[in-house]
Amino acid sequence: MPSNSLLFFLAVLACVLILMLSGLARRPVNGFRARDYRAKRLLTAWEVRALGEIRAELPRGYYACPQVRLADFIETEVRDPARRQGALNRVSRKSVDFAVIDGAGRVVLVIELDDKTHGRPDRVRRDQMVDAVLAHCRVPLLRVRPGHPVDVARHLQAAERQPAG
Secondary structure, three states: OOOHHHHHHHHHHHHHHHHHHHHHHHOOEOOEOHHHOOOOOOOOHHHHHHHHHHHHHOOOOOEEEEEEEHHHOOOOOOOOHHHHHHHHHHHHOOEEEEEEEOOOOOEEEEEEEOOHHHHOHHHHHHHHHHHHHHHHOOOOEEEEOOOOOOOHHHHHHHHHHOOOO
16 A cells, blocks of 8 residues: 555646646647637538438438538649649638538539628629539539528439539
């Protein structure tokens, strides 16, 4: 059985370690502080409802992935180093509400929920760019306005008839 002084020493050592480790979590490392961040919801209430509708309509073997960056399924063909980074930035900083994938992991349909913010000039330009890129890459797009059903089945059938990009 350990002596009282050994138990006291171990308890003090544990307290010192805990205090040191908690101090490390608060101290910036190269300007980074973990406490500068907090978790938040990934989806809005409308996106949660839409995801339920989408999942209910998807055939077996298809999956809805929320909040997918364009760069996760679109790549640039620009080889000129002076233009390449700009082309990458344009797709890496934009995401779509849902990407529907097949069993092989190919995006077969993109779904965008167009709330009132999509009427702002900056969002209109963003949507035009996303629409053009998806059309060029032959990725079908379904835009849904508030209060309208997410009719995935009909759009997925049309997407399946399109040749792959």
